[in-house]
């Protein structure tokens with residue numbers, strides 16, 4: 070850990086200690102949901118953009134009409150329902166999951182979380198060399214995820230409103246026909262489409278931050294979303310007066 | 318009010334409309350109303366026996382397009398039937414009378430036939446100050462009088478429905494249901510209304526004594542219940558992914574789908590593709606033009622731009638599309654992240670350089686800071702031996718390679 074060319078002070082300090090122990094942060098359901106959402110969003114982005122602007126000419130077997138756009142729509146709708154299931158499950162897991170993925174870990178509710186929020190902001194704003202020591206999400210990221218999920222909910226509702234519009238039959242019209250009186254169908258498409266770019270932007274930021282943290286903390290940040298384990302950066306530290314944080 | 322004693326078929330016969338034509342008209346009406354063919358005779362019987370109800374057609378801020386649409390029937394017999402079935406006591410465009418005499422026809426009907434006549438309103442009702450007065454009375458006044466006392470009202474065309482094109486103009490045009498809330502109004506949106514639907518609603522009313530089933534906008538479901546897109550003959554090209562890319566290109570000549578030209582068929586409902594126009598000859602998409610969703614709520618705003626896929630995003634200049642804006646967001650994020658990464662690399666090095674030259678770094682621990690800060694910042698000796706500005710690589714490439722494939726949640 071201290072073998073890099075330019076180790077940080079914390080890394081050097083950590084090197085003086087025995088190897089940090091691993092802690093289980095991301096439970097299996099969370100990891101499955103995470104990668105399901107990643108896969109679904111990739112599929113939804115490609116097919117969704119095609120539905121907005123069919124950029125390639127549809128084709129079929131020689132002499133046969135193709136069914137390109139209809140197939141794209143089918144894949145988009147199917148992936149949409151997978152996405153909805155994953156998002157609903159993740160929201161459910163925010164109530165039953167462990168301390169790191171619990172909804173209370175995502176919002177700056179306690180004094181300690183607010184102090185971490187300030188420190189994280191200072192870290193991103195170059196006012197601080199190292200991010201605050203945390204095993205779970207930092208509060209800034211937590212808030213970003215809450216925003217992200219609010220976006221997801223809007224995407225899902227507009228998506229279901231459009232799905233009901235396309236089918237135009239009950240029970241979909243009964244369930245989601247009300248969306249048409251909230252906004253015009255064209256506006257619904259616009260919002261549904263525009264949020265896609267927000268998610269692309271989010272993904273870029275998300276990967277960047279993950280790499281940044283992995284390099285700063287050397288705690289297995291990147292691999293944790295596959296293995297579930299991170300190095301315990303709090304080991305040997307004075308635990309804060311936050312019960313969800315103390316690894317007692 | 319009209320030559321009495323005669324039945325409708327007799328009067329039609331006098332005007333040269335055969336019984337056969339009349340019955341086939343009833344068949345078309347049954348089909349338009351999506352009723353089984355057997356209703357043809359029921360409609361014919363009902364129309365033959367009704368005592369010519371009075372109809373008052375008032376126009377306010379309009380272009381007379383809806384009147385033209387109903388009067389310029391390519392089959393004069395149909396117009397004859399419609400004009401003979403009802404007593405059109407007031408219709409500015411076609412009545413012979415003028416001035417006070419004409420106005421009296423309207424006021425008299427409202428007075429004498431309270432709750433018995435049918436009102437048709439065409440055009441928006443200007444609610445702005447001092448716009449549109451007829452015979453000294455404001456449009457709002459007349460509309461309240463005529464609509465409020467009618468047995469039923471048909472608001473024909475986009476403007477009478479919700480204010481239409483002039484909704485946001487200085488006249489502040491409003492729809493009938495906004496000006497006379499609670500009135501028994503059937504909205505027949507469209508620019509213009511398709512007269513086949515309007516006549517069918519009248520026929521339904523005369524045959525069954527009530528209005529057809531309506532949707533949440535009080536539009537008859539038989540006409541406004543289905544997507545244009547689901548009834549369009551170009552739909553197979555849509556599903557196949559074959560599109561017109563430019564006006565007059567090969568796809569356009571072959572009749573491909575007009576989606577990429579901004580067709581609003583997928584977002585609009587109407588029975589336009591089935592009832593068609595000009596006596597059922599054709600309809601706009603068949604003729605090669607995209608649908609602009611003329612029968613949708615506030616279509617002038619919601620369906621704009623007529624030749625674009627999605628609405629423009631307001632507040633970012635005239636023609637900023639969601640795509641441009643979205644790509645800008647993505648681009649800006651990428652640039653910001655890259656810049657931040659470079660910044661982080663430089664920052665790390667500067668901090669370390671200061672750390673090694675002076676015990677107090679540029680970032681003294683803030684008063685009352687968390688214990689973690691203390692741990693972090695209280696080990697200056699640990700990095701003390703490092704010469705400043707060593708190591709050229711930025712953090713993104715330096716050090717142990719991170720586990721690949723993982724995308725954690727920082």
Ligand code: SF4
Nearest residue numbers: 549552574575580582
């Ligand atoms: S032309 Fe318009 S209504 Fe017809 S299939 Fe294409 S998009 Fe749909």
Ligand code: SF4
Nearest residue numbers: 589601608609610611
């Ligand atoms: S094609 Fe669309 S815009 Fe044109 S008349 Fe029909 S419904 Fe209206």
